[in-house]
Amino acid sequence: MTETPKIIAIDGTFASGKGTLAKRLAAHYGLAYMDTGKLYRATAKATLDAGGDPDIEKDASKAAKSLGKRNLDEMLSDPTLKSGPIGAAASKVAVHPAVRAALLDLQRDFADQGAVLDGRDIGTVICPDADVKLYVDAKPEIRAERRHKELLGYGEEISFETVLAQLQERDARDMGRKDAPLKPAEDAHYLDSSHLSIDEAFKGACRIIDAVMAGKFDA
Numbered sequence: 001m002t003e004t005p006k007i008i009a010i011d012g013t014f015a016s017g018k019g020t021l022a023k024r025l026a027a028h029y030g031l032a033y034m035d036t037g038k039l040y041r042a043t044a045k046a047t048l049d050a051g052g053d054p055d056i057e058k059d060a061s062k063a064a065k066s067l068g069k070r071n072l073d074e075m076l077s078d079p080t081l082k083s084g085p086i087g088a089a090a091s092k093v094a095v096h097p098a099v100r101a102a103l104l105d106l107q108r109d110f111a112d113q114g115a116v117l118d119g120r121d122i123g124t125v126i127c128p129d130a131d132v133k134l135y136v137d138a139k140p141e142i143r144a145e146r147r148h149k150e151l152l153g154y155g156e157e158i159s160f161e162t163v164l165a166q167l168q169e170r171d172a173r174d175m176g177r178k179d180a181p182l183k184p185a186e187d188a189h190y191l192d193s194s195h196l197s198i199d200e201a202f203k204g205a206c207r208i209i210d211a212v213m214a215g216k217f218d219a
């Protein structure tokens, strides 16, 4: 019988569909799930709420350290974390090494129970020994279209062109930072979700995971 994975690391670009995929995989394999982007979003929100500046490392790391002292479930279920401005501020606080260091143990401790984690540096930094690593990406225009629809659903008035420009700016910041830049781990399996439905992406990911666990991945 194929072994069940204990840790699945899912990294990828913004609005690539990795969050939806990660949640479904967690339910399918009976694992806990963490959207690690929310830790950076919560850090950004706490920085702004305290009157701090996301670009200043001291302000952001103070906020990141304060997260460990709060109720994690409650904090991460705050619906305002999903807004566009908080996402942009999240990618600013995520540049600072002191912020990343403050959030490291939280993520590793969570992974220890058996989990799917999605983010930008899960396979490269947080869980380098994960059983399976996926890197999910899609064309920028397709991701921008998905995100645009999502933001309109939240009642935000924003044009497609603005969403695309913000997304490209975010990609550049996430991929260009010195500490834990977004990139596929060497042993990550690439999944292009550009033309896949949620179901197709899920099935494709399960095929990869099951093949890796059975020791017969040859794609």
Ligand code: C5P
Pocket: 014, 015, 036, 037, 038, 040, 041, 087, 090, 091, 092, 094, 118, 119, 120, 121, 122, 170, 174
């Ligand atoms: O995935 P999400 O859009 O919620 O992430 C918000 C921001 O948090 C990302 O743009 C990225 O800068 C940062 N992040 C990160 N490392 C992670 C997860 C998110 O740097 N593991």
